[in-house]
Amino acid sequence: MNKHPIALAGTILFLFAVAGVGLVALVHHQTVDRIVANEREALLRELTALVPADTIDNDIISDALTVSAPERLGSKETLVYLGRKEGKAVAAVFTTVVPNGYSGPIKLLVAVLADGTLGGVRVVSHKETPGLGDKVEERKSDWIHSFDGKSLENPLLAKWGVKKDGGIFDQFTGATITPRSIVNAVKNTLLYFRDQGASLFHSPGA
Ligand SMILES: Cc1cc2nc3c(=O)[nH]c(=O)nc-3n(C[C@H](O)[C@H](O)[C@H](O)COP(=O)(O)O)c2cc1C
Numbered sequence: 001m002n003k004h005p006i007a008l009a010g011t012i013l014f015l016f017a018v019a020g021v022g023l024v025a026l027v028h029h030q031t032v033d034r035i036v037a038n039e040r041e042a043l044l045r046e047l048t049a050l051v052p053a054d055t056i057d058n059d060i061i062s063d064a065l066t067v068s069a070p071e072r073l074g075s076k077e078t079l080v081y082l083g084r085k086e087g088k089a090v091a092a093v094f095t096t097v098v099p100n101g102y103s104g105p106i107k108l109l110v111a112v113l114a115d116g117t118l119g120g121v122r123v124v125s126h127k128e129t130p131g132l133g134d135k136v137e138e139r140k141s142d143w144i145h146s147f148d149g150k151s152l153e154n155p156l157l158a159k160w161g162v163k164k165d166g167g168i169f170d171q172f173t174g175a176t177i178t179p180r181s182i183v184n185a186v187k188n189t190l191l192y193f194r195d196q197g198a199s200l201f202h203s204p205g206a
């Protein structure tokens with residue numbers, strides 16, 4: 001007969017508690033690893049939709065740098081992914097923020113090819129109104145593809161606006177604010193690339 005049943009029960013409880021905490025820590029660790037891997041995969045899918053994998057030979061996710069140009073790129077710090085082939089510049093993908101969406105900031109990926117033309121633009125996140133401003137999503141309409149292949153020469157700078165403002169880009173019926181703000185942000189990203197693009201690729205690469 002055990003003389004210290006309470007001490008024994010306490011010890012057993014303690015051991016269960018330690019095992020439980022250990023198990024939770026292990027599952028947490030594995031889950032975090034999985035989430036990081038999934039996020040990386042999703043980002044790579046988004047980037048390669050804009051900069052095809054066969055046009056670059058570097059690790060575009062690791063070959064990134066942070067720049068600060070809030071007036072052009074919409075936030076204090078902007079991550080830029082660099083695509084290269086044999087060390088030569090192929091594309092810069094900007095994580096541009098549209099500061100003045102209808103319902104708040106809109107996050108973009110803006111891919112600018114080395115010659116200053118757009119590889120494409122995608123809306124990564126937004127809070128625009130379903131049925132009005134959300135047509136900027138690729139899965140809702142083709143509108144975002146109107147940027148493909150455009151540059152500061154095509155159309156000329158004065159035409160970088162929605163049709164209502166004398167530009168070439170469509171607005172949506174009853175929703176001009178969202179497309180207007182995105183057209184402006186993409187134009188500003190191209191202006192940044194025109195002025196600073198070459199210096200981005202001075203970094204050693206990955
Ligand atoms: C409830 C509500 C939600 C709206 N959501 C948006 C929106 O997401 N994007 C947008 O551009 N305009 C939105 N609008 C319309 C804007 O207030 C504004 O009228 C419109 O963008 C101006 O475009 P228009 O000149 O073509 O009318 C919304 C209006 C209302 C009443």
